[in-house]
Amino acid sequence: xxxxxxxxxxxxxxxxxxxxxxxxxxxxxxxxxxxxxxxxxxxxxxxxxxxxxxxxxxxxxxxxxxxxxxxxxxxxxxxxxxxxxxxxxxxxxxxxxxxxxxxxxxxxxxxxxxxxxxxxxxxxxxxxxxxxxxxxxxxxxxxxxxxxxxxxxxxxxxxxxxxxxxxxxxxxxxxxxxxxxxxxxxxxxxxxxxxxxxxxxxxxxxxxxxxxxxxxxxxxxxxxxxxxxxxxxxxxxxxxxxxxxxxxxxxxxxxxxxxxxxxxxxxxxxxxxxxxxxxxxxxxxxxxxxxxxxxxxxxxxxxxxxxxxxxxxxxxxxxxxxxxxxxxxxxxxxxxxxxxxx
Ligand code: WQD
Numbered sequence: 325x326x327x328x329x330x331x332x333x334x335x336x337x338x339x340x341x342x343x344x345x346x347x348x349x350x351x352x353x354x355x356x357x358x359x360x361x362x363x364x365x366x367x368x369x370x371x372x373x374x375x376x377x378x379x380x381x382x383x384x385x386x387x388x389x390x391x392x393x394x395x396x397x398x399x400x401x402x403x404x405x406x407x408x409x410x411x412x413x414x415x416x417x418x419x420x421x422x423x424x425x426x427x428x429x430x431x432x433x434x435x436x437x438x439x440x441x442x443x444x445x446x447x448x449x450x451x452x453x454x455x456x457x458x459x460x461x462x463x464x465x466x467x468x469x470x471x472x473x474x475x476x477x478x479x480x481x482x483x484x485x486x487x488x489x490x491x492x493x494x495x496x497x498x499x500x501x502x503x504x505x506x507x508x509x510x511x512x513x514x515x516x517x518x519x520x521x522x523x524x525x526x527x528x529x530x531x532x533x534x535x536x537x538x539x540x541x542x543x544x545x546x547x548x549x550x551x552x553x554x555x556x557x558x559x560x561x562x563x564x565x566x567x568x569x570x571x572x573x574x575x576x577x578x579x580x581x582x583x584x585x586x587x588x589x590x591x592x593x594x595x596x597x598x599x600x601x602x603x604x605x606x607x608x609x610x611x612x613x614x615x616x617x618x619x620x621x622x623x624x625x626x627x628x629x630x631x632x633x634x635x636x637x638x639x640x641x642x643x644x645x646x647x648x649x650x651x652x653x654x655x656x657x658x659x660x661x662x663x664x665x666x
Pocket of ligand 1: 411413451452505506507526528529531544547559622
């Protein structure tokens, strides 16, 4: 039986590349659509090492409809997973137009082509950031009121979800799932692919592993005076391979549903872990001493947020398999692999 072709925009990126692995291993034929502006070219050799072949790659900017349309003309596309977007929260505050232009234009372009070529299975990369700072809530489910996100980046996810609601309302054959990621961490267990932060990492775990490997002098824990058990912020950290598998589950769900279909689904472990706990788990599981200090709070940080993952469990028949400890060890193995190749 012919394999179903899935277009993966941003497929050379962190979550995208891990999703390529899971798609191939679950019998799909993924095509990476990426202009590598936010991806490291070594991901290609890493994917080839894992898969035993080089995946299909088309170097295209998803905002360029003239460059992208031939991809839809060349083959029957069964589904789309749309990752391609800028995702640095801090940068989005400094340069909002860069984010609104790229993230929204890219989504509009891929939707135009999906409708024109009847590609009716669409998975959108959204984020828990659409919940903003949920009033007094720690555990959020999909019915939690969405609020103005804490950054232009988060707003592009909020607006992106609204765009898809409006598109689907006028095109009932267009089936869509918005996956709201919590905090993706870790790397593929083989250490052949992982996260390539560009410049200084803003996210916690890559900063920890770069400090431990000697690329960074010290980790600063942004505040320990929050109203949490140990005073540091709490997040729902999910292994990137579990997150990747949620996309495969979303495609299978879309395949099995009838129209109309539109769902937003949290993808998290359902468990909160504090910054201090991550630091302690890193030292315990890698046997590496970490140089860290307490610093000031980081503006915009949510105190505590983690997923109610029941809908993902029930609707996607999906649950996270890896633990936070697994993700920390895999992230460290990846950092050591990068250091070998430096
Ligand atoms: C986690 C905790 C920091 C770095 C962001 C985006 C979200 C998603 C994931 C894209 C916070 C603390 C961090 C450091 C620290 N990105 N921290 N020292 O902010 O929860 O989420 O990344 O989809 O949309 O908002 O993740 O890893 O930046 O921070 O103390 O050097 O670690 O204060 O409490 P965040 P993060």
